[in-house]
Amino acid sequence: MKNILFFLLLIPSFLVAQKTTILKGTVRNNLNEPIEKVTIKYGNTGDVTDKNGNYSIRIPFNEEITIIFSHVSYRTFTKIITANSRNAIRYSPTLSLKTEQLKEIIVKDIRKKVEGLTTIDAKKAKNIIGPNAGVENVLMTLPGVSNNNELSTQYNVRGGNFDENLVYVNGIEIYRPFLIRSGQQEGLSFINSNMVQNINFSAGGFQAKYGDKLSSVLDITYRKPTETATTIDASLLGASVTFEGNFLNKKLSTITGVRYRDNSLFVNSKQIETNFRPKFTDIQTFLSYEFSEKLSLNFLGNFSLNNYNYQPISRSTRFGTVAEPLELNVFYSGQEQDKYLTLFGALSAEYEVNDNFTLTTTASRYNTQEEEHFDIAAAYSLGEVDANIGSESFGEVDFSQGIGSQLNHARNDLDALISNIQVRGTIKNGETQWNFGAKYQKEDIKDRIREWEIIDSLGFSIRPPYHSSNNQPYEPFEGEITPYQNIRKDNSVAINRVSGFVQFNQRSFWNDHEVFYNVGIRAQNWSVTGNGIQSKNQTIISPRAQFAIKPNWEKDMLFRISGGLYAQPPSYRELRNFDGDINVDVKAQKSIHYVAGMDYSFQMWERPFKLTTELYYKDLSDVNAYSVDNVRIRYRADNVTTAYATGIDIRLNGEFVPGSDSWVSLGYLKTEENIDNQGYIARPSDQRIKFGILFQDYVPNLPDLKAYLNLVYNTGVPGGAPSYADVYQFQQRLRDYKRADLGVSYIFVDANKQFSTGWLSKFKELTAGLELFNMFDIQNSITNTWVRDVYSKTQFGIPNYMTGRVLNFKVGMSF
Numbered sequence: 001m002k003n004i005l006f007f008l009l010l011i012p013s014f015l016v017a018q019k020t021t022i023l024k025g026t027v028r029n030n031l032n033e034p035i036e037k038v039t040i041k042y043g044n045t046g047d048v049t050d051k052n053g054n055y056s057i058r059i060p061f062n063e064e065i066t067i068i069f070s071h072v073s074y075r076t077f078t079k080i081i082t083a084n085s086r087n088a089i090r091y092s093p094t095l096s097l098k099t100e101q102l103k104e105i106i107v108k109d110i111r112k113k114v115e116g117l118t119t120i121d122a123k124k125a126k127n128i129i130g131p132n133a134g135v136e137n138v139l140m141t142l143p144g145v146s147n148n149n150e151l152s153t154q155y156n157v158r159g160g161n162f163d164e165n166l167v168y169v170n171g172i173e174i175y176r177p178f179l180i181r182s183g184q185q186e187g188l189s190f191i192n193s194n195m196v197q198n199i200n201f202s203a204g205g206f207q208a209k210y211g212d213k214l215s216s217v218l219d220i221t222y223r224k225p226t227e228t229a230t231t232i233d234a235s236l237l238g239a240s241v242t243f244e245g246n247f248l249n250k251k252l253s254t255i256t257g258v259r260y261r262d263n264s265l266f267v268n269s270k271q272i273e274t275n276f277r278p279k280f281t282d283i284q285t286f287l288s289y290e291f292s293e294k295l296s297l298n299f300l301g302n303f304s305l306n307n308y309n310y311q312p313i314s315r316s317t318r319f320g321t322v323a324e325p326l327e328l329n330v331f332y333s334g335q336e337q338d339k340y341l342t343l344f345g346a347l348s349a350e351y352e353v354n355d356n357f358t359l360t361t362t363a364s365r366y367n368t369q370e371e372e373h374f375d376i377a378a379a380y381s382l383g384e385v386d387a388n389i390g391s392e393s394f395g396e397v398d399f400s401q402g403i404g405s406q407l408n409h410a411r412n413d414l415d416a417l418i419s420n421i422q423v424r425g426t427i428k429n430g431e432t433q434w435n436f437g438a439k440y441q442k443e444d445i446k447d448r449i450r451e452w453e454i455i456d457s458l459g460f461s462i463r464p465p466y467h468s469s470n471n472q473p474y475e476p477f478e479g480e481i482t483p484y485q486n487i488r489k490d491n492s493v494a495i496n497r498v499s500g501f502v503q504f505n506q507r508s509f510w511n512d513h514e515v516f517y518n519v520g521i522r523a524q525n526w527s528v529t530g531n532g533i534q535s536k537n538q539t540i541i542s543p544r545a546q547f548a549i550k551p552n553w554e555k556d557m558l559f560r561i562s563g564g565l566y567a568q569p570p571s572y573r574e575l576r577n578f579d580g581d582i583n584v585d586v587k588a589q590k591s592i593h594y595v596a597g598m599d600y601s602f603q604m605w606e607r608p609f610k611l612t613t614e615l616y617y618k619d620l621s622d623v624n625a626y627s628v629d630n631v632r633i634r635y636r637a638d639n640v641t642t643a644y645a646t647g648i649d650i651r652l653n654g655e656f657v658p659g660s661d662s663w664v665s666l667g668y669l670k671t672e673e674n675i676d677n678q679g680y681i682a683r684p685s686d687q688r689i690k691f692g693i694l695f696q697d698y699v700p701n702l703p704d705l706k707a708y709l710n711l712v713y714n715t716g717v718p719g720g721a722p723s724y725a726d727v728y729q730f731q732q733r734l735r736d737y738k739r740a741d742l743g744v745s746y747i748f749v750d751a752n753k754q755f756s757t758g759w760l761s762k763f764k765e766l767t768a769g770l771e772l773f774n775m776f777d778i779q780n781s782i783t784n785t786w787v788r789d790v791y792s793k794t795q796f797g798i799p800n801y802m803t804g805r806v807l808n809f810k811v812g813m814s815f
Contacts, residue, residue, distance in 0.1 A: 021083045024056040025092035027069060035095060037700045038071045048701055059083055069093055072659025072703050073607075076752045112200060113558055113599050114516040114548040115207060117219070118142065118612075120199040121661065128694065129708045129743035129771055131266060131803065134193045135220065137710075141692040143649035143667030144203045144614075145216075146685075146714050148737040149782045150773075150802060151266060152183030152631045156685045157203050158616060159645030159671030160215030161626060161633055163573060167191075169220045170286070170300055171424070172346045172364055173211060178414050178447075178573060179370045181632030183782075184263055185338055187280030187306040192257040194231055194242040195286060197223030203649065204616055205562030205595035208503045208520025208544045209424075209435045214568045214591045214620075222286045222300070224253045229764060235771075235810035238262050238280075248289075256285040266773075266803040275311040294352040300364075301345045308338040312376065317798055318385065325385040327397050328787060328798050336374035343367045356428040363421045372412040379405045382787050382796065404456050404787070411450040416572070418443045431507040435520070438500040445493045445572045449580045453485040489580035491531060493572055499524035512552035519545045526569050528584040535584035540567040556601040563593045570637075574624050577637040587639045592619040609654030618645040625675050627727070628684045628719060630783050636675075643683060645671035660696035660706075667691075678728055682718045689715040704753065708743040719783070735799070738778045745769025745810075765814040770807065777805040 027038045027049050034053025040046055042065055047057045059065055061083050069077040074095035083089055112119050120138055130137035136153040139145045147155045154162040154176070167174040167190070174190050198221040202210075206217045225244035233240045244255040261280035287299040312332040318325055346364035353359060383397035422439035503520030522542040528535040544564030551557060567588040574589075575582050597614040623641035626633050647670060653663030667690035672680040693711040698704075716733035747753065748766040755761040781799035 022088035117200040143665040149183040153189040157216035164215035277309040304342040306340040311335040334376040366418040433505040435503040443495040447491040449489040493530040514550040530582040607655040643673035704747040773806040
């Protein structure tokens, strides 16, 4: 019986052997070196090469088949094979590296390095893990760029604030809403990652062709489609659909994206119980029509509607120390209903006069209509928690040392219309290039502010700051009861601006060393009319320069220095002070940039790496000091402050894992300000240490299964002071910001993995994955809620914690 059973078990193997044979060999690269972990596939059968590059796979006998050789670092290779012999056959292919590039692409990359621009892969910006997936999410991992609010797409750069960053899409400046005060109200960033082709970023010392801001430039280019495709992305946080194609004999190209976002998954992970119904919708299109090889017409349009409906119910937060824990319990009534409607359109014509002369004319209009309406009452109880382990009431509140209430009211409405027209030109002559441009812009803002806050502590109304003091409850106070905050303003402001620039670029050689430099100058004149008061004309001049040298050394290194006088003429937000009053004579803030950098490209583990280092110092004058509450910035509007910022940024990027680009960044920053000669103190953006890791990996035996890890650590910034407090008396720092996000996705279909039959053949791309946000469930905070005890006259700062651990599922497809 044992012999019969053994014979029966051998029959299937014998039949298979009669119909198949063995294909084996060694996979090597162009240097004749064996390649490990190459995937060899035929149908559902496959193998992976060992460390010596060897593989072995069983294939059908006397049948034409296609063998696929794939590796994350090498170009996919296919081979049609017919096995005419039952004896084992050998085939040893040679694979080419994916990193091999054309010379013209390498030259372009050098130009970006010379200009001090960081180039980011558009696919990385789309796929990288983060609560606000997109371009800004990648910026947060760069040194010198920080934000402690994962619900916001705003960012600080080298000691600046949210209003000091330039953002361009196809050469057109993009603006942000005015009234938004919380990151969870922002919704969607203007930039649609599915439409992006190129991403360039400069953290300082940028060229004169860019506008008048103090900190950074984000330069985005939307792509012109070459084929018809539809892309759909969906997750528990929202969805997007992008269509692109060519029409009219490829003269007309269009790419249009529709997005929807719902942040309730994040908000529901916070400590505040709410009824939260946000609706963030965005429609964006980019059209391009080529009349001829020399003339093209482009249109960029955007419609955005953010409805933020928020109804808090209750909150329970524990804070303090282990020995003396405290608990805050709050019960809410009322709601907040905000609406942000944005319309944007830009029409540009590009005319190539000849091979060396190009002119571009652009007219654009931006309109934002914003409503901020809320009535929220909060009744709180602040109590001591029993910390005695042996007590029957351990962990419970056994004594309330403060009770009170608070009522916040707002009926704020703003309508802003920004219109401009500009002309830009480029003249080339060999290795010399001139850039020039002129722009006229008019801004009309109508702002109605009705905002007040009443605070009650144990039955006693808290008077506004800087009012006459009283000794309640021990001595009666007979004055009138006034709100803690009360702003009632109607502002109508018009700003007219005329600006222009000219810039000279040159590439030459110094002995055998390649040298690049550019020198440019900007100028802007503006005047403000507000509330019946007209300011005098003001003018700023902004000279800027860059110099770079690429030595003819064996090591691939590039050195550069840049700087200049950068000025930021005031926007409406900078003209308005804490009380809503307009100062039409606010001067431009000024900053002298000194930047020195080095790029060192090298090979490590036989893979490409690059180390980038930059030292910087910024000397600021006529500073308009400000305070930050979540993402709302409030200015003093007085120009009585001086400041400085200094630091170093270090970034190492390369293929830590073969075929996958990752990086590690480290930044040190110190920025201080001197308000009205009271002495230097830390600025609200004094983020001393910034550490970030963006890491990509894959499973060796299953390279289509990829993992993305995003780690950020920021030291605490000054903040969380009570409203209208003297910043010289409140310099406490918020806790350090620590966050880790993990994403895992599987690629069913992509450019290197196509199917000719079956349901997967309908897709150009298909991926699915899971995202784990804040995987260690770390409690981060960006603001404090201040609770007052009328008896002890103590104010307690209770941290407002950000989002906790959240699991999200997403799927992406293109067809």
